[in-house]
Amino acid sequence: MLDRDGFRPNVGIILLNQKNQVFWGKRIRTHSWQFPQGGIDRGETPEQAMFRELHEEVGLLPNHVRLVARTRDWLRYEVPDRYIRRDARGHYKGQKQIWYLLQLVGHDWDLNLRATNHPEFDAWRWNDYWVPLDVVVEFKRGVYEMALTELARFLPRHDQRNRYLRSGMRARDSEQAAPAMFRTGSLLLHPGMELPPGASFDPDPQNSMPAELEAIPPLAMSISPSKSQPS
Numbered sequence: 001m002l003d004r005d006g007f008r009p010n011v012g013i014i015l016l017n018q019k020n021q022v023f024w025g026k027r028i029r030t031h032s033w034q035f036p037q038g039g040i041d042r043g044e045t046p047e048q049a050m051f052r053e054l055h056e057e058v059g060l061l062p063n064h065v066r067l068v069a070r071t072r073d074w075l076r077y078e079v080p081d082r083y084i085r086r087d088a089r090g091h092y093k094g095q096k097q098i099w100y101l102l103q104l105v106g107h108d109w110d111l112n113l114r115a116t117n118h119p120e121f122d123a124w125r126w127n128d129y130w131v132p133l134d135v136v137v138e139f140k141r142g143v144y145e146m147a148l149t150e151l152a153r154f155l156p157r158h159d160q161r162n163r164y165l166r167s168g169m170r171a172r173d174s175e176q177a178a179p180a181m182f183r184t185g186s187l188l189l190h191p192g193m194e195l196p197p198g199a200s201f202d203p204d205p206q207n208s209m210p211a212e213l214e215a216i217p218p219l220a221m222s223i224s225p226s227k228s229q230p231s
Contacts (some may be wrong), residue, residue, distance in 0.1 A: 006093035008092070010039050010096065013037065016156075017103075023055070024131075026121055026123040027122075036121075038120075058105075058115070059112025070098055071150050154198070
């Protein structure tokens with residue numbers, strides 16, 4: 001379902017652990033890393049879509065997380081033409097997203113990348129809060145920065161340091177963290193950490209091209225009026 005401007009309604013998920021690190025997933029069979037996200041189905045509210053995507057992509061249920069905050073309005077990004085099916089060009093422009101900040105109240109082993117028969121990720125890790133800005137595919141960077149910045153003030157207070165990493169500290173931390181993101185066969189576990197079902201820190205990607213892999217609505221789907229606020 002597209003709005004009149006060609007944007008598909010979508011939700012994004014920033015999942016925190018108890019250290020205020022964020023879940024970072026590697027798209028299946030690619031080198032592309034991102035936050036969980038997915039489209040809002042017809043008749044769903046953004047929150048309903050968020051909990052559905054949370055289970056489909058990382059295997060978590062509502063009782064595994066605490067809803068901390070969400071963005072006030074839609075955040076949009078355009079998808080470059082090379083990532084859009086030829087028959088959708090001129091109609092589909094990109095995603096408009098409501099972003100949710102969640103905190104994991106369960107355990108790492110509650111995550112399950114194979115909760116469905118159509119997994120979205122084949123590896124995952126915890127990253128410091130701002131690191132994704134340095135490694136996400138370029139066309140998503142702007143909306144990631146808007147979402148992370150708007151939601152940063154809601155971070156639990158036990159890790160105040162994360163509130164200030166947008167300065168030089170973030171750049172210094174990212175220099176240390178980013179190289180590990182793309183080393184296949186050498187991604188390391190934190191000491192004592194156990195892999196949940198379906199997770200891997202030693203992926204064998206078959207396609208190294210970063211790609212926008214969201215399902216693009218077929219042209220037969222109706223176009224709905226643009227909304228200024230989510231339903």
